[in-house]
Amino acid sequence: MFRCEHIPRSGNWIKRALYLLTPALILSTLIAVHHLKDNANVVSMSQNEAIWFILQLTKEYSEFIYQLQNYQFGNTSHADMMVQYEILWSRFNTITHNDLVVHLSQFNGLIPEFTARFEQIQAIEAQLLNLPVSGNFEPVVHYIRADFESLVAFLNEKFRLTSGDMSHRIQAITQIEQLIQFLLFSTFLMGSLMAYVLLRESRTHHFLAMNDSLTGIHNRLWLNHKLRELTEFNQPFTFYLIDLDGFKTINDTLGHHAGDELLKVVATRLSRLSCQHYFAARMGGDEFAVIELCGPTGACHHATCIPEQLAAVFRRPARYAGEKHDISASIGVSQFPGGAHSISEVLRQADFAMYEVKQSGKDGLRFFQPASPETAKITKDENSPSPTSDLAH
Numbered sequence: 001m002f003r004c005e006h007i008p009r010s011g012n013w014i015k016r017a018l019y020l021l022t023p024a025l026i027l028s029t030l031i032a033v034h035h036l037k038d039n040a041n042v043v044s045m046s047q048n049e050a051i052w053f054i055l056q057l058t059k060e061y062s063e064f065i066y067q068l069q070n071y072q073f074g075n076t077s078h079a080d081m082m083v084q085y086e087i088l089w090s091r092f093n094t095i096t097h098n099d100l101v102v103h104l105s106q107f108n109g110l111i112p113e114f115t116a117r118f119e120q121i122q123a124i125e126a127q128l129l130n131l132p133v134s135g136n137f138e139p140v141v142h143y144i145r146a147d148f149e150s151l152v153a154f155l156n157e158k159f160r161l162t163s164g165d166m167s168h169r170i171q172a173i174t175q176i177e178q179l180i181q182f183l184l185f186s187t188f189l190m191g192s193l194m195a196y197v198l199l200r201e202s203r204t205h206h207f208l209a210m211n212d213s214l215t216g217i218h219n220r221l222w223l224n225h226k227l228r229e230l231t232e233f234n235q236p237f238t239f240y241l242i243d244l245d246g247f248k249t250i251n252d253t254l255g256h257h258a259g260d261e262l263l264k265v266v267a268t269r270l271s272r273l274s275c276q277h278y279f280a281a282r283m284g285g286d287e288f289a290v291i292e293l294c295g296p297t298g299a300c301h302h303a304t305c306i307p308e309q310l311a312a313v314f315r316r317p318a319r320y321a322g323e324k325h326d327i328s329a330s331i332g333v334s335q336f337p338g339g340a341h342s343i344s345e346v347l348r349q350a351d352f353a354m355y356e357v358k359q360s361g362k363d364g365l366r367f368f369q370p371a372s373p374e375t376a377k378i379t380k381d382e383n384s385p386s387p388t389s390d391l392a393h
Contacts, residue, residue, distance in 0.1 A: 014197060022190045029183040035176055054155055057091045061148050064088045068144060072137040085128055092118035107158055117151060214260060215267030218281035223289055226279060227343045231336065236294035238335050240306060241350035242270075245328040245362045247286035254321045259286075261320035262327065269313045275305040294335075307333075307365055314363075328363035330354050339368055 067084040070076040096115045127140050210222040218226075230237050244266065251259040263286070270280040270288060277293040292306045310331060317324040332354025340346040349368035357364045 014193075022187065022194060025183055025187040025190055029180060029187060032176055032180045032183060053091075053095055057088075057095065058148075058152065058155070060084070060088045060091045061151065065141075065144055065148060068137075068141060071131070072141065078132050082128065085125070089118075089121060092121060110158060113154060117147065120147060212267070212282040215264050215282050217267045217271050218279065220281065220283045223281040223283060223291075224343075226281075226291065227346065230291070230293075231343055231346075234337065236336060236338070238292040238294060238306070238333060239346050239350050240290040240292070240310065240365075241283075241332045241334075241347070241354050242288040242290065242310070243330050243332075243354055243358070244286040244288075245330060250320075258321035262318055262325075265318040265320065266313070266327075266329075269316075273306070273309040273313075275309055278306060310365065330357035330362050331365040332357060333365065333367045335367075339370065 064081075064084045064087070067076055067081045071078060071081040092114060096111060096118055124140060124143065127134075127136075131137065131140070210218060210225075212219040227239075229235075244262070247259060247262070250262060263282070266288060267280070267282060270290060273280070273290075275292070279291045281289050281291075283289050290306060290310070310329075314327055314329045318327045319325075332350040332352065334340050334346050334349035334353065336346050340349050353366045353368040357366050360366075
């Protein structure tokens with residue numbers, strides 16, 4: 001059964017907002033992913049670079065302490081000890097003055113710390129050179145060992161993942177990951193909302209294309225589609241063609257606004273018939289159509305339902321132009337496939353039956369009745385010229 005629907009509002013501002021927000025979210029996601037990649041690369045390269053240089057530095061530092069102690073106990077020469085000092089010196093110099101060491105600067109205060117310790121190592125060079133003469137090993141060994149232990153403790157704290165500078169990097173990566181998850185969810189939400197808006201808009205356009213803009217019920221385009229569908233599936237139905245009586249007079253005397261009011265009243269009544277298995281449409285102008293579906297055998301459900309309901313529709317006065325007026329309609333009826341075998345026959349037969357109602361004084365309903373052979377022969381004979389007439393000519 002036909003139900004009168006309201007045209008949904010598309011909400012153009014929502015669609016415009018979605019068109020702006022969705023690309024912005026996608027761009028934000030790409031930027032966040034780029035930052036995540038950069039931070040991950042910084043963490044990875046910083047760790048790898050720092051670990052290599054620090055391992056080399058601490059290795060040479062511990063080797064220098066070992067050589068210094070061996071020299072103290074006479075197990076190596078002063079020259080070998082100083083060679084190890086030069087190697088340690090070069091390690092410090094590589095870290096503090098090498099342009100290729102770029103990622104160590106990511107750690108706050110690391111380069112200044114190494115620079116300060118390098119200066120301290122340089123400061124004891126004179127004492128190391130003077131050891132063969134002074135023989136004062138204890139202060140130098142104690143200083144070097146204390147500085148090495150302090151350096152190790154500093155590096156352990158600086159490169160610990162759960163604290164220090166690396167923890168800030170790890171926390172930043174975690175925050176970016178959370179941001180990306182939020183952006184992806186928001187993008188999915190915006191995409192879903194956009195799909196919903198587009199689907200709703202598509203349904204709105206379809207509704208506008210298939211429904212009459214004045215009355216809200218189905219229009220002629222929908223009616224043609226429906227008739228084609230029913231005939232293709234060989235679905236039996238009864239077709240009612242309704243033409244309002246005196247509609248032109250109403251437009252001419254009371255104005256088109258009054259005529260529009262009457263059309264709306266009739267459309268509303270047709271859409272609210274209490275019968276089932278039917279559809280109502282406006283064909284245009286003052287013409288309406290009702291399709292009543294029938295059973296597989298061709299017998300319509302409650303065969304007398306629609307005629308009775310249509311009689312009730314036009315029996316009641318309608319209010320338009322500020323007053324109640326009596327209304328009537330001429331209704332022609334055809335059937336598929338019992339009488340008609342195509343859409344054109346359905347329309348033609350209903351139109352012929354409706355025209356007969358008009359000729360008989362209007363305000364009525366008539367089923368199309370095919371002419372009997374006898375009637376057809378009499379009609380043909382009446383319209384044919386007589387032999388006498390032929391001779392006269």
